[in-house]
Amino acid sequence: MVSYDEELADRVEDLLGVRRDAIPKRMFGGIAWLVNGNMAVVVRSKGGLMVRVSPDDHDDLLAEPGAATTVMRGHPMRGWITVSPEACTAPSDVAAWVDRGLSYALSLPPK
Structure with missing residues (x-):
């Protein structure tokens, strides 16, 4: 049983799937794309x-519609932005957003 938005996942896959270095992986009950071993987008x-x-x-990206700091286990995660479903329709x-995640992941050393 899939517990994430498959249509949104297909859209992300269309954007990242053309890259050999972007690998999808089930994580956090959803699906993440890792680029050179670094998580880029979930x-x-x-x-x-x-x-x-x-x-x-x-902080600048928090001004984008639907953007908020990601919180995991009660802790805000600086460097991770949660984008609301409503902000993922266009x-x-x-x-x-995928480009932002990809760009940052590519700036990190491969794992």
Whole structure:
């Protein structure tokens, strides 16, 4: 049984699946894409996306519609943005968030 938005996952796969270095993996009840071993973007089980971003850009990105700091086990995660399902309806918005996650993951050393 799939517990995440399969349509959103298909849209992310369309954007990242063309890359040999982007590997999908079931995580957090959703599906994550790792690039060179670094997590870039997750389709969340609760809907929407979780996107890895530069901690330096974190606060500025919170101004984007539907963006919030990711909280895991009660702790805010600087460098991770949760994007609401409502902010993931337009293909251009999804592409922009996926690009942000990809760009940051590519800036990190491979694992």
